[in-house]
Amino acid sequence: MPPFPPARPGDPFDRIDTPALVVDLDAMERNLTAMATFAARAGVRLRPHAKTHKSPLIAARQIALGAVGQCCQKVSEAAVLIEGGVRDVLVTNQIWGTAKLDRLAALARQAKVGVCVDEAANVDALCAAAERLGATIEVLVEIDVGGRRCGVDPGADAVALARRIVASPGLTFGGLQAYFGTAQHRRTPAERRDAIAAAGQAVRTTLEALAGAGLVARTVGGAGTGTFRHEAASGLWNELQTGSYVFMDADYALNEPDPDNDAPRFEHALFVLTGVLSARGADRAVVDAGHKALGNDSGFPVIWRRPDLSYSRPADEHGAILVSPGGSRPAPGERLLLVPGHCDPTVNLHDWYVGVRGLGSGRDGCHVECVWPVAARGAVL
Amino acid sequence: MPPFPPARPGDPFDRIDTPALVVDLDAMERNLTAMATFAARAGVRLRPHAKTHKSPLIAARQIALGAVGQCCQKVSEAAVLIEGGVRDVLVTNQIWGTAKLDRLAALARQAKVGVCVDEAANVDALCAAAERLGATIEVLVEIDVGGRRCGVDPGADAVALARRIVASPGLTFGGLQAYFGTAQHRRTPAERRDAIAAAGQAVRTTLEALAGAGLVARTVGGAGTGTFRHEAASGLWNELQTGSYVFMDADYALNEPDPDNDAPRFEHALFVLTGVLSARGADRAVVDAGHKALGNDSGFPVIWRRPDLSYSRPADEHGAILVSPGGSRPAPGERLLLVPGHCDPTVNLHDWYVGVRGLGSGRDGCHVECVWPVAARGAVL
Numbered sequence: 001m002p003p004f005p006p007a008r009p010g011d012p013f014d015r016i017d018t019p020a021l022v023v024d025l026d027a028m029e030r031n032l033t034a035m036a037t038f039a040a041r042a043g044v045r046l047r048p049h050a051k052t053h054k055s056p057l058i059a060a061r062q063i064a065l066g067a068v069g070q071c072c073q074k075v076s077e078a079a080v081l082i083e084g085g086v087r088d089v090l091v092t093n094q095i096w097g098t099a100k101l102d103r104l105a106a107l108a109r110q111a112k113v114g115v116c117v118d119e120a121a122n123v124d125a126l127c128a129a130a131e132r133l134g135a136t137i138e139v140l141v142e143i144d145v146g147g148r149r150c151g152v153d154p155g156a157d158a159v160a161l162a163r164r165i166v167a168s169p170g171l172t173f174g175g176l177q178a179y180f181g182t183a184q185h186r187r188t189p190a191e192r193r194d195a196i197a198a199a200g201q202a203v204r205t206t207l208e209a210l211a212g213a214g215l216v217a218r219t220v221g222g223a224g225t226g227t228f229r230h231e232a233a234s235g236l237w238n239e240l241q242t243g244s245y246v247f248m249d250a251d252y253a254l255n256e257p258d259p260d261n262d263a264p265r266f267e268h269a270l271f272v273l274t275g276v277l278s279a280r281g282a283d284r285a286v287v288d289a290g291h292k293a294l295g296n297d298s299g300f301p302v303i304w305r306r307p308d309l310s311y312s313r314p315a316d317e318h319g320a321i322l323v324s325p326g327g328s329r330p331a332p333g334e335r336l337l338l339v340p341g342h343c344d345p346t347v348n349l350h351d352w353y354v355g356v357r358g359l360g361s362g363r364d365g366c367h368v369e370c371v372w373p374v375a376a377r378g379a380v381l
Numbered sequence: 382m383p384p385f386p387p388a389r390p391g392d393p394f395d396r397i398d399t400p401a402l403v404v405d406l407d408a409m410e411r412n413l414t415a416m417a418t419f420a421a422r423a424g425v426r427l428r429p430h431a432k433t434h435k436s437p438l439i440a441a442r443q444i445a446l447g448a449v450g451q452c453c454q455k456v457s458e459a460a461v462l463i464e465g466g467v468r469d470v471l472v473t474n475q476i477w478g479t480a481k482l483d484r485l486a487a488l489a490r491q492a493k494v495g496v497c498v499d500e501a502a503n504v505d506a507l508c509a510a511a512e513r514l515g516a517t518i519e520v521l522v523e524i525d526v527g528g529r530r531c532g533v534d535p536g537a538d539a540v541a542l543a544r545r546i547v548a549s550p551g552l553t554f555g556g557l558q559a560y561f562g563t564a565q566h567r568r569t570p571a572e573r574r575d576a577i578a579a580a581g582q583a584v585r586t587t588l589e590a591l592a593g594a595g596l597v598a599r600t601v602g603g604a605g606t607g608t609f610r611h612e613a614a615s616g617l618w619n620e621l622q623t624g625s626y627v628f629m630d631a632d633y634a635l636n637e638p639d640p641d642n643d644a645p646r647f648e649h650a651l652f653v654l655t656g657v658l659s660a661r662g663a664d665r666a667v668v669d670a671g672h673k674a675l676g677n678d679s680g681f682p683v684i685w686r687r688p689d690l691s692y693s694r695p696a697d698e699h700g701a702i703l704v705s706p707g708g709s710r711p712a713p714g715e716r717l718l719l720v721p722g723h724c725d726p727t728v729n730l731h732d733w734y735v736g737v738r739g740l741g742s743g744r745d746g747c748h749v750e751c752v753w754p755v756a757a758r759g760a761v762l
Contacts, residue, residue, distance in 0.1 A: 003460045004484070006762055017480050017762050051697055073698040074669075079384045093669075093698070094658040096714040099398050103385070118659050119713050149699060150659035150667055181696060277475040278499050278531035286531055288455075288474075291678050291726045293761050297695070314678070315562060316432055316725050317454040317474070317761070318530060332500050333477040344697050345672045348730070351759050378732050378758070380674050380698070381387055381398050 005371050007354045013366040018275035018335055019289040021350035024359040025369055027269035028246060029061075034264040035245050036065035042232040047071050047090060047221065049243030052344050054376035055353065056084020058246065069112070071221075071241045075103050076379035082111045084375060090114040090140070090221070092177060092241065094122055094150060100381070101125055105133035105170075114138035116177045118152045123164045123171070130170025138174040139165045140219065143206055145178045145199035154202035159209045166215065175217030178203050179241065184226030185251060185298075189258045196230035203236045226255055229263055249343040251298040271304060271337040272346065273354075276321070276330045285321040285330050289338060290314045295345030301338035311338060348377055386752050388735045394747040399656035399716055400670040402731035405740040406750055408650035409627060410442075415645040416626050417446035423613040428452050428471060428602065430624030433725050435757035436734065437465020439627065450493070452602075452622045456484050457760035463492045465756060471495040471521070471602070473558060473622065475503055475531060481762070482506055486514035486551075495519035497558045499533045504545045504552065511551025519555040520546045521600065524587055526559045526580035535583035540590045547596065556598030559584050560622065565607030566632060566679075570639045577611035584617045607636055610644055630724040632679040652685060652718040653727065654735075657702070657711045666702040666711050670719060671695045676726030682719035692719060729758055 006020035016022065039046035048062045049071040059070050059081060069088025072078050078089045088111060095104055095115055107113050108130070117123050117139055130137050141161045144151035152158050158176065165173040183195035203220060210217055223231035225244040231237035244252055247270035257263070274289035291314050294301055300319075303309040308327025313320040321336070323329045330336060340346035355370040387401035397403065420427035429443045430452040440451050440462060450469025453459050459470045469492065476485055476496055488494050489511070498504050498520055511518050522542045525532035533539050539557065546554040564576035584601060591598055604612035606625040612618040625633055628651035638644070655670035672695050675682055681700075684690045689708025694701040702717070704710045711717060721727035736751040 003457060003464065003760070004762065015480070017478065019761050076384060083384065094713070096656055096658055097398065099396070118661060122713065144661065148662070148665075149694075149696075149701070151661065275477055277477055280499060280525065280532065281529070284529075289761075291676065291723075292729050292759075295672065296678060297672050313530075315530075320530070332475070332503065342672075348673050349759065350761070378730065379384070380400050380670075380731070381385065 005352045007368045007371055009368055009370055011368040013356060013363045016273055016354055016368065018273050019293040020273045020354050021347065021352065022271040022273045022337065023353050023355045024269045024271070025355045025357055026360055027267040031246050031248070031266045031269055032061055032065055034266060035242060036067070038264045039232070039240055040066060044232045044237065045239040047239050047241055048246065049092070049241050050077060050081055050376065052243035052347065053246055054347055054374050054379070055372060056081055056086060056375055057372050059084065059086050074379055074381060075100050075107070076381040077376045078107055078113065079103065080376035080379055082107055086111065088112040092116060092179065094118060096122065096125070101129035102133060105129040105135040105137060108135035108137045109133060112138065114140060114174050116140045116142040117161060118142045118150050120161060120164055123161060123168055127168035127171055136170055136172060138172050140174045140177040140221065141165070142177040143202060145180045145202045145222070146183065146195060147179070147181050149181065154206040155209045158206045159213050159215065162210060162215050163213065173215065175219035175221070176203065176206060177221050178237065179222040179224070180227065181224065184224040185255065186226070187254060188256050192227045193230055196227050196234070200234045200236050207236070225252060229258060244343055247343040250302045250339045250341045268304070268339050270340060270343050270346070272301065272340055274319070274336055274338055276332050276334045279329060279332050282329065283323045287319045287321055287336065288317065290317045290319050292316055293349055294338065294340055295342040295349065297342055297345060299341035301340050304337040304339055306336065309336070347374055350374055351377060386733045388749045388752055390749055390751055392749040394737060394744045397654055397735055397749065399654050400674040401654045401735050402728065402733065403652040403654045403718065404734050404736045405650045405652070406736045406738055407741055408648040412627055412629070412647045412650055413442055413446055415647060416623060417448070419645045420613070420621055421447060425613050425618065426620040428620050428622055429627065430473070430622050431458060431462055431757065433624035433728065434627055435728055435755050435760070436753060437462055437467060437756055438753050440465065440467050455760055455762060456481050456488070457762040458757045459488055459494065460484065461757035461760055463488055467492065469493040473497055473560065475499060477503065477506070482510035483514060486510040486516040486518060489516035489518045490514060493519065495521060495555050497521050497523040498542060499523045499531050501542060501545055504542060504549055508549035508552050517551055517553060519553050521555045521558040521602065522546070523558040524583060526561045526583045526603070527564065527576060528560070528562050530562065535587040536590045539587045540594050540596065543591060543596050544594065554596065556600035556602070557584065557587060558602050559618065560603040560605070561608065562605065565605040566636065568635060569637050573608045574611055577608050577615070581615045581617050588617070606633060606647070610639060625724055628724040631683045631720045631722045649685070649720050651721060651724050651727070653682065653721055655700070655717055655719055657713050657715045660710060660713050663710065664704045668700045668702055668717065669698065671698045671700050673697055674730055675719065675721055676723040676730065678723055678726060680722035682721050685718040685720055687717065690717070728755055731755055732758060
């Protein structure tokens with residue numbers, strides 16, 4: 001871990017060292033409330049995805065607002081969440097290998113733990129781990145609802161796996177995992193609506209096949225920040241797994257908004273504060289945030305409230321700032337707030353959140369309220 | 382930090398958890414020796430760049446083989462290196478802001494510390510920090526030798542900055558920083574040779590201007606793994622700052638090799654071991670290494686010794702493995718070694734190196750010799 005944090009509680013905004021992962025606490029809290037309110041009104045459970053924030057402290061705020069627990073991607077993330085007080089965690093992936101399965105089963109003795117499967121052999125391995133550790137693990141059958149990544153085909157294959165789970169000591173059949181990742185970033189509302197309508201057909205087919213076998217899916221989970229309104233309205237999904245809404249990012253901002261007025265709107269709450277370290281050309285400067293401070297996989301960051309500037313040419317620890325004609329070139333030592341292209345991998349690069357208050361009214365008067373560890377940063381196992 | 386490491390010393394290869402950052406120690410040691418031997422024969426100093434490995438343990442091996450010290454990009458990296466026993470560190474960047482400058486000056490009381498400048502005001506700020514802390518900081522004038530990133534123009538501007546450094550209490554003029562980053566990845570030997578020839582002209586102009594002012598550049602530093610032979614042969618540069626040679630990556634492997642037989646050849650020594658978590662289609666599988674385990678900014682990883690497989694469609698924690706016609710689809714639970722597209726940001730995502738012996742002769746008989754922390758991982762400040 002780096003030898004010092006970028007700020008201390010009470011610091012004025014201008015004393016935050018760069019690059020730093022800055023959270024606008026006011027905006028984050030509005031985002032948390034907006035999603036919690038939406039889920040309550042829609043009558044669906046909310047299980048936010050911790051792969052975005054990797055923080056038991058933020059998880060606790062989501063749960064205090066009504067979330068039933070957390071999703072995560074990795075067993076090591078589940079371990080951090082459970083150690084941090086979360087009592088109900090779903091690993092939204094397949095887990096293989098004795099070491100990982102034993103860790104998962106051990107966690108299932110400390111908290112309610114769920115996991116996804118799409119292979120019969122994986123059910124058997126989970127069963128063996130649960131029996132070795134004397135644990136009970138909830139298992140969801142993942143179905144492929146269009147993403148062509150993990151998951152069995154809808155219908156009979158899912159029923160066969162569910163039967164196998166039901167017959168396995170130490171496992172309980174939790175229901176279906178029906179997540180359509182690539183639909184989240186389709187740009188028009190109609191594309192997103194149509195994708196989830198098709199996914200819903202796959203869910204319906206599978207629920208009917210399960211019912212025919214006398215099986216009930218207690219949970220039908222899925223949805224992300226781009227499509228959750230459609231899953232919630234479907235009458236099929238009953239648990240939303242949205243993650244990015246807590247912070248939003250520049251890529252999600254490229255989605256055309258849903259047309260109806262009651263759709264919750266989320267604000268950018270996550271930034272990378274960066275400093276200018278060189279400005280030799282008339283129309284460019286160099287900042288101290290590159291690939292090691294920003295997740296650039298879904299596009300480069302946008303420079304907050306500076307439409308005259310754009311970010312480009314990232315290297316490991318540098319990025320170029322290009323100045324539009326008529327724009328104002330930042331000077332060495334000046335600092336800029338970047339809205340990351342993709343919040344999840346950006347968070348994973350940093351060890352601390354610097355939580356600030358009052359950013360909405362500008363940097364003057366804004367101060368550091370908290371410095372939180374990104375507790376599950378690097379938890380890839 | 383994640384709650385458990387991916388392996389323990391003595392583990393057989395098959396017990397390493399995934400995804401894990403695996404170092405082939407035999408190959409790494411050959412790379413270290415090849416570069417040290419080259420620098421000694423060429424009569425130039427070697428100051429490897431720690432931004433690649435972020436490890437005082439690897440730095441110590443480089444120094445034991447003759448390196449004069451280390452380069453790094455950030456003050457926080459310098460702090461980790463110096464705490465880990467490195468006695469001579471050059472920050473190959475401009476550093477601004479009182480907090481960072483004071484940290485830099487404090488480190489300069491513990492070890493020999495250098496830094497780069499390209500602005501007069503930055504010289505003054507460095508001088509003030511050195512005086513506040515009672516430290517001596519070596520300062521190199523960075524010149525732009527073609528990368529159009531940081532650095533003053535060659536010639537008179539560099540002389541003006543050097544004069545200012547000489548006149549500043551607490552600072553010593555160390556010479557020139559003349560690094561041409563984008564030349565490293567030009568694909569043909571002729572392109573790389575011509576780029577460094579042009580950069581050499583900028584260095585020569587500046588050295589002559591310095592001499593006219595009665596100033597001597599003790600150090601002319603630069604070069605990376607793609608071009609170091611040209612800098613070494615120029616008679617102008619006397620300190621090589623190569624980093625990636627220690628591990629190599631898939632992007633550097635796309636450079637056409639230099640034609641002469643005495644050019645050192647480096648081997649892939651760094652891998653991400655990944656496990657298959659789902660394999661539903663006939664021609665594809667899904668592995669547990671995505672953007673949070675791999676630096677994909679310079680291209681996707683190559684799958685080691687599996688030309689029938691390719692990596693694509695990375696998500697946060699997933700990657701797709703595509704099987705060529707006639708190839709063999711890996712099964713769930715199977716593990717693959719990925720050669721990262723870009724080693725530096727990949728290393729920065731992991732907390733541990735899993736050092737293995739005997740990988741060259743295959744996985745059987747290969748075992749874990751050491752688990753080293755990536756000590757300066759996340760050191761972005």
